[in-house]
Amino acid sequence: MRHGNGKTQWPSGTTYEGEFSGGYMHGAGTYVGSNKLTYKGRWRLSLKHGLGYQVYPNGDIFEGSWIQGSPEGPGKYTWANGNVYHGDMKGGKMTGKGTLTWINGDSFEGSWLNGMMHGFGVYTWCDGGCYVGTWTRGLKDGKGSFYPKGSRFQDVEEWYLNALRKRGVLPDLRKQNHAHIHHASSVNMGNVKVGAGVLRFLLKSNFSSSSRRTKRRQKKLAKDVKRPGEAIIKGHRSYDLMLSLQLGIRYTVGKITPVQRREVRASDFGPRASFWMNFPKDGSQLTPPHQSEDFKWKDYCPMVFRNLREMFKIDSADYMMSICGNDALRELSSPGKSGSIFFLSQDDHFMIKTLRKSEVKVLLKMLPDYHHHVRSYENTLITKFFGLHRIKPSSGQKFRFVVMGNMFCTELRIHRRFDLKGSSLGRSTENVEIEENTTLKDLDLNYCFYLEPSWREALLQQIEIDSKFLEVQHIMDYSLLLGVHYRAPQHLQSLMSYNRSITAEGLGVLAEEDTIEDENYPQGLVLVPRGTDGGSVVVGPHIRGSRLRASAAGDEEVDLLLPGTARLQIQLGVNMPSRAEHISGEEEKQTFHEAYDVVLYLGIIDILQEYNMSKKIEHAYKSLQFDSLSISAVDPTFYSRRFLEFIQKVFPPNVITS
Numbered sequence: 046m047r048h049g050n051g052k053t054q055w056p057s058g059t060t061y062e063g064e065f066s067g068g069y070m071h072g073a074g075t076y077v078g079s080n081k082l083t084y085k086g087r088w089r090l091s092l093k094h095g096l097g098y099q100v101y102p103n104g105d106i107f108e109g110s111w112i113q114g115s116p117e118g119p120g121k122y123t124w125a126n127g128n129v130y131h132g133d134m135k136g137g138k139m140t141g142k143g144t145l146t147w148i149n150g151d152s153f154e155g156s157w158l159n160g161m162m163h164g165f166g167v168y169t170w171c172d173g174g175c176y177v178g179t180w181t182r183g184l185k186d187g188k189g190s191f192y193p194k195g196s197r198f199q200d201v202e203e204w205y206l207n208a209l210r211k212r213g214v215l216p217d218l219r220k221q222n223h224a225h226i227h228h229a230s231s232v233n234m235g236n237v238k239v240g241a242g243v244l245r246f247l248l249k250s251n252f253s254s255s256s257r258r259t260k261r262r263q264k265k266l267a268k269d270v271k272r273p274g275e276a277i278i279k280g281h282r283s284y285d286l287m288l289s290l291q292l293g294i295r296y297t298v299g300k301i302t303p304v305q306r307r308e309v310r311a312s313d314f315g316p317r318a319s320f321w322m323n324f325p326k327d328g329s330q331l332t333p334p335h336q337s338e339d340f341k342w343k344d345y346c347p348m349v350f351r352n353l354r355e356m357f358k359i360d361s362a363d364y365m366m367s368i369c370g371n372d373a374l375r376e377l378s379s380p381g382k383s384g385s386i387f388f389l390s391q392d393d394h395f396m397i398k399t400l401r402k403s404e405v406k407v408l409l410k411m412l413p414d415y416h417h418h419v420r421s422y423e424n425t426l427i428t429k430f431f432g433l434h435r436i437k438p439s440s441g442q443k444f445r446f447v448v449m450g451n452m453f454c455t456e457l458r459i460h461r462r463f464d465l466k467g468s469s470l471g472r473s474t475e476n477v478e479i480e481e482n483t484t485l486k487d488l489d490l491n492y493c494f495y496l497e498p499s500w501r502e503a504l505l506q507q508i509e510i511d512s513k514f515l516e517v518q519h520i521m522d523y524s525l526l527l528g529v530h531y532r533a534p535q536h537l538q539s540l541m542s543y544n545r546s547i548t549a550e551g552l553g554v555l556a557e558e559d560t561i562e563d564e565n566y567p568q569g570l571v572l573v574p575r576g577t578d579g580g581s582v583v584v585g586p587h588i589r590g591s592r593l594r595a596s597a598a599g600d601e602e603v604d605l606l607l608p609g610t611a612r613l614q615i616q617l618g619v620n621m622p623s624r625a626e627h628i629s630g631e632e633e634k635q636t637f638h639e640a641y642d643v644v645l646y647l648g649i650i651d652i653l654q655e656y657n658m659s660k661k662i663e664h665a666y667k668s669l670q671f672d673s674l675s676i677s678a679v680d681p682t683f684y685s686r687r688f689l690e691f692i693q694k695v696f697p698p699n700v701i702t703s
Contacts, residue, residue, distance in 0.1 A: 055079075063088070078102075086111065109134065132157065132216050136366070142216035154216055158182065159392070170194075182456040274375030274389050283376055283386065285337045286444060289436045290388075290397070291369040292324060292335055293342040294448075297434070301347045302361045313348040314413050320344055343435040345409065349416060350432045356420065357429060357450070357589050364431070367392050368448070393454045395431065400445045404653040408433060408447065411518045418514050424503070424590035424617040426525075426648045427511050452526060452648045455620070456613070459528040459646065463490055466524050467684075467691030468677045487691070494623040494645065495699050497595055503617060508692055511649055512685040521684040522654040522677055525692060528646035531625065572622065573612065575602040590616045605644065613644075621645040656681050 046068035047053070054060045063074020070076070070088040077083050086097020092114040093099075099107050109120015116122070116134040123129050132143015139145070139161075144154040155166020161183030169175040178189020277287045312318065322342045328334035354364060368374070372391035388397040400408070408415075408430070419425055429450035436444045453459050463485045474485050496504065508525070515523060572595050592602040593615045605613040605622050613620040625643045654660070656678075663678040679687070 089113075107134075136370075144216055155180075181458060184456050274377040274387075276375055277373045277388075281376075283388075285438070286436065287374050287388070288335060288337040289324070289340045289342070289438065290434070290446060291374075292333070292337070293322075293344070293434055293436065294432065295365055295369045296322060296324075296332065296342065297344045297347055297432070298361050298365050301351050304348075306355070309349055309352050309416065311413075314346055314416075315409065318346045318348070320347070337438075339439040341437040343437070345405070345433040345435070346412060349412060350430065353416065353419065353429070354431050357431075359431065364395075367394050368397070389451065393451055396449045396451045397446055398449065400447055400653070402445065403655075403657075405433065405435075405445050407520075407653045407655050411520075414514070414518065418511075422507070422510060424507050425511055426507055426618050427514070428648065428650050428652055452618075452646055452650075453528050455528075455530070455646060457530040457644055459530055461485065461529040463487075463527040463529075464524045464650075465490065465527060465691065465695065466522070466677055467688040468679075490695065492625050492627045493695055493697050494625055494643070496621065496623050496696055497593075498699055499596060500593055500617075500621065501696050501698065503593070504621075504696065505689070505693060507617060508649070509689055512688055515649075515652055516681045516685040519655050519681050520652055521656045521660070521679065521681045523652045523688075524650055525688075526648055526650045527695075529625070529643050530646075531641050531643040571606040572603040572615075573606045575604055590618075592616055593621075618645075618647045621647075656684075 047065035048067065049065060050063065051065055052060065052062040058079040059077065061070055061074055061076045063070065064072025066072065070091045072088060073086070074088050075083070075085045080102045082100070082102050084093060084097055084099040086093060086099075087095025089095065093111040094113060095111060096109070097111045101107075104125030106123045107116050107120060109116060109122075110118030112118065115137040117136065118134060119132070120134050121129065121131050122134070122139075127148040128145065130139055130143055130145045132139065132145075133141025135141065136159075138159045139157040140159060141157060142155070143157050144152060146152040150171025151169065153162055153166055153168045155162065156164030158164070159182075162180035163182055165179050167175055167177050173194040174192060176185075176189055176191045178185060275281070277283050281287075320343070322332065322344075323329065323339075324332045324335065324337075324342055325339050326335060326337070351361075354361070367390045370391060374388040374390060374397070377387040377389055386399045389395075390397070415427075415430070419427070419429075430447055431450065432446075432448035434446045434448075436446070438444075453462070458481070460481055462483075465487050468487065474483065474489055479485070512523075515521075575592065594600050595603045603615060605615050605620050615621060621644065623643050623645050624640050626640045660678045667678065677684075
């Protein structure tokens with residue numbers, strides 16, 4: 046084995062000169078790839094680890110900290126076109142505090158997540174104007190104020206920004222003499238109202254970190270930006286379970302990925318297509334040592350689920366990193382009566398749910414037909430399944446998990462979410478404090494949605510196809526999960542039991558004494574012809590279906606352009622613009638006032654409940670007490686028909702009045 050200083054060259058022309066240890070590139074060394082990639086810096090077990098300087102084949106340069114082969118920690122990234130970023134990196138992407146400066150003189154300093162502006166920040170134009178506000182995954186999806194060149198803000202701009210840097214709200218990395226660097230895509234901040242409310246408050250508070258008032262606001266800000274769910278850290282009740290799950294999935298994906306791709310066969314389905322693996326705490330020839338207790342891992346139909354992941358264009362490495370990366374999963378409180386545990390991946394792409402043994406049997410039984418259905422209907426709204434596993438700890442009960450796509454992994458905030466079955470018995474959320482993460486039910490829905498006529502037809506047709514499939518599988522009790530994003534969050538106040546406004550990631554908290562009006566939150570939704578530049582269009586996670594066309598655009602494929610945010614790809618159930626109209630009832634408890642522009646996300650969930658003997662008994666028992674048409678436990682044929690009729694009312698046809 047190579048050890049000490051030396052030089053090696055591969056047949057491809059790639060060379061490495063530097064330190065070796067135990068056969069690995071380990072220590073300081075220079076690597077020159079056959080594709081002209083050059084890296085000078087520290088290595089650890091043949092991975093870039095420590096301080097290093099890399100020139101990419103396209104001319105980009107990164108100089109800074111590396112961990113396990115990726116830029117991670119503080120550093121400087123310079124694009125070949127001139128863009129320069131100073132700040133924190135994670136997994137090779139801008140994450141944390143940082144400043145990006147473009148060749149035209151524009152710059153953004155603030156918080157980043159996965160290469161996108163995310164959180165509080167300041168965007169400054171080359172002419173001196175600036176915007177102070179919040180972003181969500183690259184989109185200006187919150188409150189903010191625009192200060193043009195020559196405004197009062199400029200007189201104290203540097204003092205103001207330095208105070209924010211001192212408090213840690215902004216990165217303390219920016220140089221006063223900006224380098225002129227070019228940005229690959231322009232940033233459109235939309236129509237933002239000029240205001241000085243934030244500045245007036247900040248001047249008034251004098252940024253006193255010792256002030257009790259400031260500390261109170263900082264705590265409130267931290268609470269507002271908290272991500273959904275509870276992070277599973279050491280000592281958490283689900284910590285060992287999470288470790289076992291991550292180890293198992295990493296093993297499963299790592300084992301099956303090298304297998305040559307092929308069509309799914311009949312032998313890939315059923316109980317015999319599953320395999321076991323023991324994971325002793327001290328490790329084995331096939332498994333690594335770990336901190337959890339000994340457990341047995343069972344993987345169901347791995348070839349089928351690999352094929353499903355490929356069908357939805359999910360890269361194996363991304364799948365593993367999303368669920369098994371360094372960041373912990375988050376546990377969500379169960380919204381239903383099943384008692385299932387829900388985990389959310391660190392990037393929000395995947396939802397992991399515990400299943401009962403009966404539900405696993407149903408899924409395995411229907412899996413061949415499910416696979417055929419998903420392959421045949423690319424626009425299907427049925428839950429996307431990506432993996433089915435079982436964990437048996439040495440000293441506990443078995444846990445069965447299914448990995449699913451998270452329907453609400455979107456760049457926009459979901460302001461309201463509904464679980465709709467078409468039944469009425471027990472379908473309301475009375476005596477519950479309603480907030481963004483509250484799942485409302487059928488009787489809470491007091492408005493309807495108007496879609497483009499062709500979209501409505503396609504949506505109802507797909508729901509009918511999907512519900513007919515579930516009917517054939519003898520499935521009932523499924524729901525349409527509906528998420529609503531809209532452009533005027535202040536109107537949610539009528540449903541809030543506490544007296545404070547909805548704010549976007551903390552800017553409203555900083556300016557709580559000078560509330561910014563609704564005009565700062567543009568309401569318009571604009572359809573534009575499909576973008577030719579694919580990189581400028583935001584695509585949802587695990588999207589496979591075709592784009593939607595609009596008659597207003599000459600029956601061409603269209604994207605959704607939100608003023609002040611971004612261009613979103615419209616597909617069935619994803620990024621669907623609509624008009625929400627309030628339905629007046631006896632009790633005027635409005636969610637929307639009159640009509641509002643909204644963006645919808647929807648899909649069919651909870652598809653693993655068969656109409657078995659226990660459900661038949663439940664139907665007979667409840668029919669004696671209540672109207673048999675109002676209960677959820679009904680025959681799949683009747684359930685499917687009632688479900689479709691209810692959805693048709695939620696999405697009524699557009700009626701043009703003269």
